[in-house]
Amino acid sequence: xxxxxxxxxxxxxxxxIVHNKTFEKMVETSDEWIQTRTGIKSRHITLEENTSDLAYxxxxxxxxxxxxxxxxxxxxxxxxxxxxxxxxxxxxxxQRRLKCRNIPxxxxxxxxxxxxxxxxxxxxxxxxxxxxxxxxIGAETLSKFTDxxxxxxxxLFADAAGAMILGRSEQxxxxxxxxxxxxxxxxxxxxxxxxxxxxxxxxxxxxxxxSMNGRDxxxxxxxxxxxxxxxxxxxxxxxxxxxxLIIAHQANKRIIDKAARSLEFPRERMYLxxxxxxxxxxxxxxxxxxxxxxxxxxxKGMRFACAAFGAGLTxxxxxxxx
Numbered sequence: 671x672x673x674x675x676x677x678x679x680x681x682x683x684x685x686x687i688v689h690n691k692t693f694e695k696m697v698e699t700s701d702e703w704i705q706t707r708t709g710i711k712s713r714h715i716t717l718e719e720n721t722s723d724l725a726y727x728x729x730x731x732x733x734x735x736x737x738x739x740x741x742x743x744x745x746x747x748x749x750x751x752x753x754x755x756x757x758x759x760x761x762x763x764x765q766r767r768l769k770c771r772n773i774p775x776x777x778x779x780x781x782x783x784x785x786x787x788x789x790x791x792x793x794x795x796x797x798x799x800x801x802x803x804x805x806x807i808g809a810e811t812l813s814k815f816t817d818x819x820x821x822x823x824x825x826l827f828a829d830a831a832g833a834m835i836l837g838r839s840e841q842x843x844x845x846x847x848x849x850x851x852x853x854x855x856x857x858x859x860x861x862x863x864x865x866x867x868x869x870x871x872x873x874x875x876x877x878x879x880x881s882m883n884g885r886d887x888x889x890x891x892x893x894x895x896x897x898x899x900x901x902x903x904x905x906x907x908x909x910x911x912x913x914x915l916i917i918a919h920q921a922n923k924r925i926i927d928k929a930a931r932s933l934e935f936p937r938e939r940m941y942l943x944x945x946x947x948x949x950x951x952x953x954x955x956x957x958x959x960x961x962x963x964x965x966x967x968x969x970k971g972m973r974f975a976c977a978a979f980g981a982g983l984t985x986x987x988x989x990x991x992x
Contacts, residue, residue: 674793675843676992677738677803677835679960680731682724683714683947684829697821704825705945709923713828713948715813720754722763724831724953725809729768732960736835738803740768743835745804746775747792749784749952751861751981752811753777760809781859782919782980783849784808784952785832789988790847792836807833808952815861817879826921827880828948832956842991846905848898849986858883858890859981891925894985896932898977902989910935913989915968919978920944920954941967951980968992 689712690701704710716724725748733739748761759777780787785808792804809831818824836844854860862878895918903909910933918926923944930937941962950957955976962968970992977987 672797673839673841673843674796674836675839675841676990677837678732678734678736679832679834679956679963680728680733680735681830681832681957681960682727682731683957684716684719684724686715686717687712688715690825693821693825696818697824699821699825707924708826709942709944710825710948711945714830716811716829721750721752721809721811722754722760722767724811724829725760725764725807725833726767728809728831728833729764729805729807732805732833732835736837738835740770742803743768743770743805744773745792745795745801746770746773747788747804747806748777749780749788749806749808750777750810751779751781751784751951752814764807780980780984781982782921782949782951782954783978783982783984783986784980785955786847786976786978786986786988787849787984789844790849790986793844793847796836796838802838804836805833806836807831808954808956810951810953812880812949812951815878815880820879822884823880823882826949828950830947830950830953830957832953832958832960834956834959845989845991846902847986847988848901848905850894850898851982851984854981854983857881858886858983888922888925890983891921891979892928894979895925895929895977898985898987899929899933899975902975902987906989908989912973913939913975914972915939915941915962915974917941917955917958917962917974917976919980920947920958921949921979954978963992
């Protein structure tokens, strides 16, 4: 068997915790409104640490968990939409900071589904190209691109990083990964970039922020989350009863609750940590996986599914034996 297995995980969030009450002073909202519609009670917002700083701290914890040093890592993939710079990528900054060798290191952008995309890329590169140990990370400082005057988005997004060390193994590990994308021509969830120039002149415009059509995104998410789980089960010749846990992207508690009902899966086996962390985009899934392991909810030998959805529109999932 030429499998790819989780060797270790780690996560990191900034110390600064922002409770819902803070937003009552900033926009027309309330703690009750936020909790009822999203399930979020608080989130972590960075004050000084950038995306690469969060990624670095999570990476160190994952490496310690996997008993892996920098010289053993031969592939780094970072999923993020909030890099320190447009270039270089977070992966290259992290590679230097960790003192890894001259190995492939790159960022990918698949929004909130980014970590699942990174998982698939690393799995295939390790199986086909001989890489032995990979460091994959989802890291975001979404607060940099959040409009704190927009009540529809400012209460949702937060900052975090989650990391995972993957290794080749003869034991079962990543069983299958499924990825999808559907071009979001309507701009349901996006952030504008720099405008094109005319006559070589830079146009002054308001700084871009994340914008979202919440109703349509909710409809999209509640459709694709259960569907990708069913697709994974079919591909792996499994049933929903074969899963010990489902770890979904933590975007909205109501989305996860609805998916549980649609799948007829016990709600208590749908992992949930959104109340303390909010929506951390690409960091959401690895952060939740690490927390599930550290808390004992996910134990060795258990079989779980992870799934995510986000801007693009992208979605995907994986079935993994831990």
